[in-house]
Amino acid sequence: MKRANPMRQRLAALGLLGIPLLTFPLVGLPGGEWGGVPMAYIYLFGIWSALVLLAAWVAERKAK
Amino acid sequence: MLSPAFILLLSALYMGALFAVARFGDARADAGRSIISANVYALSLAVYCTSWTFYGSVGRATSGGLSFLTIYLGPTLMLLFVGVIVKMIRISKAQRITSIADFIASRYGKSQLLAGLVTIIAVIGVVPYIALQLKAVAASLDVLFEGSGASLDGVLDSTFIIAAFLALFTILFGTRHLDATERHEGMVAAIAFESVVKLIAFIAVGLFVTYSMFNGFADIFERAKAAPALARLLQLDATRAGTWSALILLSGLAILLLPRQFQIIVVENVDETHLRRAVWLFPLYLVLINIFVLPLALGGMLHFGSQAANPDTFVLTLPLARGAEGLALLVFLGGLSAATGMVIVETIALSTMVCNDLVMPWLLRSRWLGVAERRDLSGLLLGIRRAAIVLILLLGYIYFRAAGEAYALVGIGLISFAAVAQFAPAMFGGMYWKQGTRAGAIAGLLGGFSVWLYTLLLPSFARSGWVDSSFVVDGLFGIEALRAQALFGLRGLDEISHALWWSLLVNIGLYVGVSLNSRPDAVEAGQAERFVDIYRHGAVDADQRLWRGSATPDELVGMLERFLGPQRAHQQLAAFASAHGVPDWRKLPADAAFVRFAEGQLSGAIGSASARVMVASVAREENIGLEEVLDILDEATQVRAYSRELEIKSRELEAATTELREANDRLRELDRMKDDFVSTVTHELRTPLTSIRALSEMLFDDPEMALDDRSRFLGIIVNEAERLTRLINQILDMAKLESGRAEWTSSEVDLGEVVREAMDSVGQLFREKGVALAGDFPAALPLVLADRDRLMQVTINLLSNAVKFVPGGSGQVDVRVGVRDGCVRVEVADNGPGLTAEECSLVFEKFRQGGNTLTGKPQGTGLGLPISKQIVEYFGGNLWVESTPGKGAKFIFTVPLPAPEA
Known part of the structure; x- marks a missing residue:
C-alpha cells in the first residue's frame, strides 16, 4: 500500500523550485557580464542545466 | 558544387536510411525484441524540436533575444511533474487509448461528439504547423539552390514532391497494420535517430560559427554589445515578463497536448520506467540544442549586417557564406530531420484521430456505403487512415502555398501551441476532478476554441489578406471592445499571451461552471471514477x-x-x-x-x-442507472478501504504476536529458573537433612554407642543443622531483598575495620585449610554511609568463596582496601582456578555455583554472590569479578563515598 512515490515527489519539488527561478522577476535580476558573456545568458543556462542535472541525479539514483 | 539533383538524391538517400531504421525497429518489435530503450524513448520526445526550433529559434532570437528559450523551459518544468504523465500513461493503457481525442472523449463517457470536436480543433490548429515544416524544407532548399546558382524553377515542384514523399513515407510507417495499441516502434526508432541527426547538425554549425567564424562566445557577445541594434538582445526585457511566463505555460502544455507529443509520450510508451530517463535526458537535449542559438543569431546579424538576409535561414547561409558546403548539407539534413520527424508523427496521430473520431462514426451511421454489412472492415480502416494522411499533408501544402510568405515561422508555431492548450482544462480536469462533466468539457472547448479563432487565427488570416482586417483594427461591427487583439481593451500583451489569457479564461470558466451545473450520466460517472482513481482501479x-x-x-x-x-x-x-x-x-x-x-x-x-x-x-x-453505477463504485471503494483496514489490523496482530512470543519466552525462562531454584533448594536442603537423619537414626538404634562417637555424631548433626539454618536464612534473605522488604540500617562505617573483622572471623577457616590470608589497609580510610552488618556479610561471603576455591596448603588470598574514583574499594584476590569470561557474569546469577556443578560437589548455596551484589548495589556501589582462567580471580566491590558537603 505505498502510494507516495518519493522520486516523483522530489522531481515535482524540483519543478516547483524551477518555476520561480526561471520566470520574472528573478530572471531579470542578473545584469552585467562575466568573461565577456552576459550574465543573463549564464544565469538562464546555469539554472536550467542545474535543474536537469539534479533531475538526473534524483531519477537515476532511485533507479538502482 | 551543390546541384539540385545531388541535393535531392541525398535527401532521398537519407530518407531511405531512415526507412531502414524504421523497418529494423518494426522487425525487432515483431520478433518480440523491442529496441525501444529508455534512451530511445527519451530521444524520440525530441520530435518536439521541429524545423521551427531548427531554423526558427535563430530567427526568433534575432528579434526577441533570449525569450526564445521559454519554448524549451516550459517542457523542462512540465516533465518534472512526472506523476501527471505517469497517470496519463496508466489511464491510456487501461482504457486502450490511442490519441488525445480518444483520451478526452473516453473520460467524458466515450462521447463521439467530444472526440470529433477535439479532432477538429487539433486538425485546424496543427495544419498550419505542418505547413510550417513544408515551408522550412522549401526555404532551406531555396537557400541551397541559390548558393549553387541553380535555377529556382523546380522549387514549387520540389515542395510538392516533398509533401508527397512524406505522405508516402508516413503511410508506410504508420499504417502497416491495424494494431490494438496503435504503437509504431519502427517509427519511434526512426524519430530517435532523427533527433540525434538534428542535434549533431545544429551543434556542428554552432561550433563552426562560434569558433571558426568568430573567436568564441565572448568575442560574439563583445562585438554584439558594440552594435547598438544588437546590445538589447543580450539583456532580458522586464517589460515582457507577462509574455515570458505565458510562453512557459504554453510550451509546458504543448509538450503534453500536441497530438504528436501525446502520441510519442503516452501512446508509444512501452515501459513507464522509461520516463525516469526521459525526465532529464530530453531537457538535457533541449539545453544542448539551444546553447548556440543566440551566438548564431548574433553571428548572423554581425556577419550580414544590414543586408536583407532572412534570419530564419542563418544556420544555412552562415556556413555557405564561408563556402562550407559539406556543413551546409549536414545542416540541411538536420533541418530535414526536424521537419520530417514532426510531419510523420503528427500526421499519424492526426490520421488516427480523423479516422476513428470523424470518419468512422459517420460511416457506421450512414447506410450508403453498406459498411454495416461488410464482412472485413480492417482494409477499409487502413484505407481511411491512408487517405487521412494524404489529406492532412495536402491541407498543409495548400496552406503553405497560400500563406507561406505571410508570416514568420515562429508565429505559426505558437498559434498551434495556443490551439492545443485549449485541451488542458478538459484533460487535466478530467484526470483529477470527478465532477467534470461532458457538457462542461464541450462548453469549455468550444468557448476556448472560439476565442482562439477570433483572437489568433483570424487575425493571422487578416494579415495574409484573406479576410477583411476591420475586426482587428476597429473591432467586430465597429465595437471597439471587440478588437480581436485588444479584447475589452486588454493591451500591453503580445498577441499570443493575449489570446492565451482570454481563451483559457473562457475555457476554464465554462468548463468549471457548466460542470458544476450539470449531471453526468452513468457511463460518464463510471469513466470519471476510472480516470481519477486509476491508481486504485487495479x-x-x-x-x-x-x-x-x-x-x-x-x-x-x-x-x-x-x-x-x-x-x-x-x-x-x-x-x-x-x-x-x-x-x-x-x-x-x-x-x-x-x-x-x-x-x-x-x-x-x-x-x-x-x-x-x-x-x-x-x-x-x-x-x-447512475445511482447504481455509483453504488457499485462506492462498494468497490469500500471493499478496498476494508481490505486496507484488514491489512493494518493483521500487521498490528503480527506485532502483538511477536511481543507475546517474546513475553512467553521470558516467562518460560523464568519458569525454568523457578524449577531450577526449587530443585536446587530441595537438593540443598536434603543433603544436610539426610546426614542429620542418618546420624540420628544411628544414635537412636545404638544406645550402646561409644561416647566419643556419639559426641562426634552430635557435632556433625549440629553443623548440618546450622548449615540448614544458614541456607534457609539466605533464601529468606534473598526473598526479602528481591521483594524490597529487607530492613536496612544506615550509619557511618569504616570499611577497613569491617574487613579486618571479617578476616578475623573467617581466619579459622583459612588456618584449617592451610591458606595464607594477607590484608593491606591504608592507615586511615574515609567513612562511608552503609549498613555495617550487611557489608560484613558481603566481605565474609567473598572471603569464604575464595577459601573454597583455592588449593589447600598453597592457597593464597590477598585483601586490599583503598579509595579510588570517589569510592571505597575492596579487592579479594585469590590464586584459585579462575573463571572464564562467561562464568564471570554467570556467578552472579542465583544458584549458579562456581566450579563444575555436574562433577564436583556443590560447595555453597549459590546465593551468596547474588545477595552480595544486591546489597552493594543498594548502597550505590558495584560488585564484579576480574579473572583469567588459571590465574585466579579477583572479586571487587565498591561503596561510594558520601557526596561532599557543598
Missing part, C-alpha cells in the same frame, strides 16, 4: 459488474473479425482465451469480461467512442 471486478446485458459469442467474434481482420482477431481471441484458462476461444462464454475485451480491442482500432457504439449494437445492454 481490480476489474467492479468494471465487470458495471456491464450487464446479453450477447452471443458469435456476434462479438464476428464484429472483431470485421474490424481487425479475421487473422488478427483470431490471434487476439486466442491470447485472451488462454489468459482466461479456456483452451479454445470458440468456447468462450459471452460474459462481461469478454464484452470488455472486445470493446477494448475495438477501441484500439476505431476509438473508444465508436467502439462503444459498435458493442452496444451487438450486445443487448441493460441500462444501469
